[in-house]
Amino acid sequence: MTANTREQDRIWLDLVAGGGPQADKAVESLFRYYRRPLMGFLIRRGVGADAAEDLVQEVFIRMVRGAAGFRHQARVSSWLFQIAANLHIDQTRKLNLEETADDAQWLQIEATVAAQHCPVGQQETANAEGLQECFDRGFSEFALAFPERAQALQQVVVHNWAVRDVAMFLNRTEGATREFLSQCRKKLREYLEPCRGFLGEV
Numbered sequence: 001m002t003a004n005t006r007e008q009d010r011i012w013l014d015l016v017a018g019g020g021p022q023a024d025k026a027v028e029s030l031f032r033y034y035r036r037p038l039m040g041f042l043i044r045r046g047v048g049a050d051a052a053e054d055l056v057q058e059v060f061i062r063m064v065r066g067a068a069g070f071r072h073q074a075r076v077s078s079w080l081f082q083i084a085a086n087l088h089i090d091q092t093r094k095l096n097l098e099e100t101a102d103d104a105q106w107l108q109i110e111a112t113v114a115a116q117h118c119p120v121g122q123q124e125t126a127n128a129e130g131l132q133e134c135f136d137r138g139f140s141e142f143a144l145a146f147p148e149r150a151q152a153l154q155q156v157v158v159h160n161w162a163v164r165d166v167a168m169f170l171n172r173t174e175g176a177t178r179e180f181l182s183q184c185r186k187k188l189r190e191y192l193e194p195c196r197g198f199l200g201e202v
Contacts, residue, residue, distance in 0.1 A: 009030070009075065009076035009077060010076060011026075012026040013026070013030070013063075013076050014067075016030070017067040027060060027064060030060070031060055035056055038055075038056045038059060039052050039053065044143075044147065044151060045147070047091070051091070058087055059083045059087065062087075063080060073168075074164055074165050075161060075162070075165045077165070078155070078166070078168050081155065082169050085169065134195040135192065135195055138188075138193075138195060139188070139191065139192075141191050142187065142188050142191040146184070146187060149184040152166055152170065153184050153188060156181065163178055164177075166181065
């Protein structure tokens with residue numbers, strides 16, 4: 001999946017706000033693009049697959065209801081993930097969910113983020129399989145120890161969120177978010193330290 005453009009998201013959301021047949025097509029486009037990332041986000045937070053599917057449906061119901069009021073001060077994607085986070089909090093309060101993602105789901109999420117940390121030129125000259133396994137293992141350990149930090153880095157790396165997008169998602173100031181992301185990267189670097197041997201240097 002290629003990175004979606006912020007402008008395309010805005011166009012789709014404006015069409016949703018306008019209503020009519022074009023709105024239905026825009027909702028379908030946004031759903032097709034963001035369903036899987038939102039599912040991964042919710043599963044990562046301990047929501048079962050069926051419950052995550054229901055919550056994703058609710059995210060888009062709320063998106064349609066709130067489209068006209070969205071002011072584009074942040075990415076549409078960060079707004080969708082914030083809605084998902086709020087729904088998860090509400091559900092957790094009601095149901096006290098304790099489920100976790102299965103191994104296959106974890107692996108899919110971890111591999112997505114880990115692959116972003118290795119430049120193509122280095123992959124061509126390094127032991128690609130061993131390097132990928134090392135990154136997967138390191139990020140897996142990091143994500144288990146620091147799930148919120150792992151999720152924040154995933155949004156920055158995979159979805160190309162800016163600091164203000166992450167700040168909106170975390171309900172923090174931009175200054176506090178910059179410091180938080182800096183600490184996230186430093187902590188992740190510790191978990192990826194064993195991978196230096198595959199690259200010569202990271």
